[in-house]
Amino acid sequence: MRETGNLYNLYQSLLRSKELTEDVLPFLEAMNAAPDPEDVRKEAAARKEQILKVLGGSDADWANWKWQLKNRIKDSAILAQILGLSDMERKRIDKVSNVYRWAISPYYLSLVGHDYVNSPIYRQSVPDIRELSPGGSLDPMNEALTSPAPCVTRRYPDRMIINVTNQCAMYCRHCQRRRNIGEVDRHSCMEDIAQAMDYVANNTEIRDVLITGGDALLLSNKALKSILTTLDEIPHVEIKRIGTRVPVTMPQRITPDLCEIIRSHPPIYINTQFNHPLEITPDAKAACDRLVEAGAVLGNQAVLLREINDQPHIMRKLCQDLLKIRVRPYYIFHAKDVQGTRHFQTSITEGMDIIRSLRGHTSGLAVPTYIVNAPGGLGKIPLMPNYILQNRKNKMVLKTWEGKIVEIEDRPQL
Numbered sequence: 493m494r495e496t497g498n499l500y501n502l503y504q505s506l507l508r509s510k511e512l513t514e515d516v517l518p519f520l521e522a523m524n525a526a527p528d529p530e531d532v533r534k535e536a537a538a539r540k541e542q543i544l545k546v547l548g549g550s551d552a553d554w555a556n557w558k559w560q561l562k563n564r565i566k567d568s569a570i571l572a573q574i575l576g577l578s579d580m581e582r583k584r585i586d587k588v589s590n591v592y593r594w595a596i597s598p599y600y601l602s603l604v605g606h607d608y609v610n611s612p613i614y615r616q617s618v619p620d621i622r623e624l625s626p627g628g629s630l631d632p633m634n635e636a637l638t639s640p641a642p643c644v645t646r647r648y649p650d651r652m653i654i655n656v657t658n659q660c661a662m663y664c665r666h667c668q669r670r671r672n673i674g675e676v677d678r679h680s681c682m683e684d685i686a687q688a689m690d691y692v693a694n695n696t697e698i699r700d701v702l703i704t705g706g707d708a709l710l711l712s713n714k715a716l717k718s719i720l721t722t723l724d725e726i727p728h729v730e731i732k733r734i735g736t737r738v739p740v741t742m743p744q745r746i747t748p749d750l751c752e753i754i755r756s757h758p759p760i761y762i763n764t765q766f767n768h769p770l771e772i773t774p775d776a777k778a779a780c781d782r783l784v785e786a787g788a789v790l791g792n793q794a795v796l797l798r799e800i801n802d803q804p805h806i807m808r809k810l811c812q813d814l815l816k817i818r819v820r821p822y823y824i825f826h827a828k829d830v831q832g833t834r835h836f837q838t839s840i841t842e843g844m845d846i847i848r849s850l851r852g853h854t855s856g857l858a859v860p861t862y863i864v865n866a867p868g869g870l871g872k873i874p875l876m877p878n879y880i881l882q883n884r885k886n887k888m889v890l891k892t893w894e895g896k897i898v899e900i901e902d903r904p905q906l
């Protein structure tokens with residue numbers, strides 16, 4: 493009798509396993525159709541050599557973040573030389589650059605593949621004529637109205653932001669803070685930062701401070717160390733966070749000296765912004781490894797971007813690959829209605845479809861929270877597909893990740 497029961501269990505388990513395997517097959521097929529990672533690496537290596545030749549640099553220069561920063565590509569003639577752009581493409585870039593600044597680190601540009609027009613790297617970094625289309629606002633979050641002290645943005649009860657610079661390794665075309673980019677790179681002055689620190693010290697409910705910009709890791713080591721030291725001296729500050737995209741756009745910035753500073757000021761949470769699996773390169777992984785080994789906890793805040801990561805299989809691959817480099821997918825931001833970025837926008841329905849395609853279908857660790865920012869600086873709204881079908885007295889009707897309907901008693905089963 494027991495043997496019959498075991499056989500039945502085994503049969504049911506095998507049937508269920510087959511069903512689960514079938515669930516993952518479309519994703520695996522999409523991955524099989526993706527470019528071979530080895531080919532991608534070779535192409536990036538060749539592009540790097542070409543960029544070094546055009547810029548007159550060496551391998552040692554390439555590994556130096558100050559060289560990367562100084563040699564950001566911001567001239568359409570140089571870009572055309574590297575990518576082979578047509579005159580028409582150059583003219584369009586120049587037209588956009590009269591309105592919005594652009595700059596790309598040599599490293600990030602090396603990730604643009606031969607089919608540059610369709611490259612998610614190109615689309616995030618090179619000006620697009622659609623940026624000049626009307627509509628959107630430069631400050632949809634009304635951040636200007638949530639700044640009670642210089643460099644401070646405060647939208648929540650126990651945490652706040654200090655904006656320490658407007659500089660970035662690259663000026664992302666989808667940037668939600670493009671109004672801060674301006675015409676020139678500018679770190680916040682020490683007097684303003686001192687006033688921001690006074691604000692933190694005088695408001696004892698602030699327990700969590702996010703240092704961002706721009707890109708917080710474009711500060712000098714000395715300035716960063718000074719800010720972290722001051723924050724550590726304020727007894728009610730429990731954690732520091734750093735907002736940076738350099739692990740993606742200029743991983744050379746994650747130097748041993750910088751890591752030593754990170755190591756000396758725990759606990760530090762670093763949120764970065766990988767938006768596409770092609771950004772997870774060996775260099776990016778090495779940078780994240782160095783940060784993790786220095787004790788930082790890494791998270792990712794992707795932005796949902798049309799024609800870049802708005803396909804469920806791309807977002808799934810991104811989130812799974814992030815876990816492999818010890819970066820926890822934290823948020824997917826719905827793109828705000830920022831002037832000059834409307835061509836990147838998706839609908840919220842598309843965002844919800846992506847979350848539905850992740851939840852249950854892959855590890856919970858690989859499922860970030862989908863966030864829509866309320867207009868007017870009213871804060872983040874987490875959105876999630878509805879799994880509650882009915883909420884009756886003492887009984888809930890729920891939907892599983894596969895869409896199966898179940899009923900659950902909604903009271904303690906004493």
Ligand code: SF4
Pocket residue numbers: 659660661662663664666667668669670705706707736737
């Ligand atoms: S790194 Fe961040 S702040 Fe800088 S341009 Fe990109 S999205 Fe904007």
